[in-house]
Amino acid sequence: MFSGYASQDDIGKRKEMSESSQLLIVEDDPTMASLMADVASELGYGISLAETLDQAKRESAAHLPDLVILDRMLGDGSEGLGYIEWLNTLEGKRPGILIASRLTSVSDHVLGLETGADDYINKPFEREELRARLRAV
Secondary structure (H helix, E strand, O other): OOOOOOOHHHHHHHHHHHOOOEEEEEOOOHHHHHHHHHHHHHOOOEEEEEOOHHHHHHHHHHOOOOEEEEOOEOOOOOEOHHHHHHHHOOOOOOOEEEEEEOOOOHHHHHHHHHHOOOEEEEOOOOHHHHHHHHHHO
16 A cells, blocks of 8 residues: 555665766856765765756766756856756656756756656755755656
């Protein structure tokens, strides 16, 4: 019977699955990128970093990640949603996408999700929430 809660076995399997997974962090704030990398590393992800939309595209073209944490407002003035739009033009496998942004309105969330993100987390966030969302995506 479905209880609505993940069992410890389910959580352990998710962690095992992620141990060989690659995560791309698209974030221009070094402090925030470090926090994201720390949490993802605790879950066993291999980490790649990109500070701009162009870097994210190049990194993904070389090796498509399993999961992406994506900032909406990048330091070079580019919009993170452009990365999702670019992914939508590609054939084949698509990574899970978690947007992490200071754009926190309902319309911002809806736009991100309708563009193709799997989840959206507001900045600033707590480590525990990021950890849970990474496990869920």
